[in-house]
Amino acid sequence: MARPNFIELPTRDLASSQVFFEQVFGMKMTGFGPTYACTLTGDVDIGLQADQAEVTLAPLPVIDVNDLEATLAAVTAAGAPVTKAIFSFPGGRRFHFRDPSGNELAAMQADPA
Template identity: 70%
Template sequence: MARPNYIELPTRDIAAARSFYEQAFGWSLTAFGPTYACTMTGDVDIGLQADAAEATKAPLTVIQVDDLETALAAVTRAGGTVVRPIFSFPGGRRFQFTDPSGNELAVMQSSADHG
């Protein structure tokens, strides 16, 4: 079943953002290089993206699916516009799209689900 499992927040200052969320909510954020950090709870996790070339303009909701190619075809058939084709990242693969209202979202498949 497809469900939101991740929200990526754009940030200009990764250190300040990590500090804020750690202090405000007690979250533990794992760094993945100098411009990215995220919680790793296994539930709905939060990512902080400070790379201006990678960051979206607004928070990015990521929907987890069992079959990425099937989801890509369904999103396209339903009227979504792919803005970033399938790519790999630590933990899986994903693509990004805009819905008919212009909202940008992502769809991901975990490495554990991809054989």
């Protein structure tokens, strides 16, 4: 069953955002290059996106799915616009879309491991 598993937050200053979440909430952040860090709890994780070419305008809920291509087909059949085609990242693949209210979300499928 699909479920939210990630919330990606836009940030202008990755280092200060990491310190904030670590100090205030005790969240250990793992860095993935100079513009991205996230928690890796295996539950609902928080990602910090500082790459201004990749950042979204608002928090990005990410929904974990079993079949990314089937989800893409269902999203497009429902008339939802795809805002970012399927792409790979460390740990899986995902795409972005807008729901009927205009909210941007992502669907992701984790790499089998």
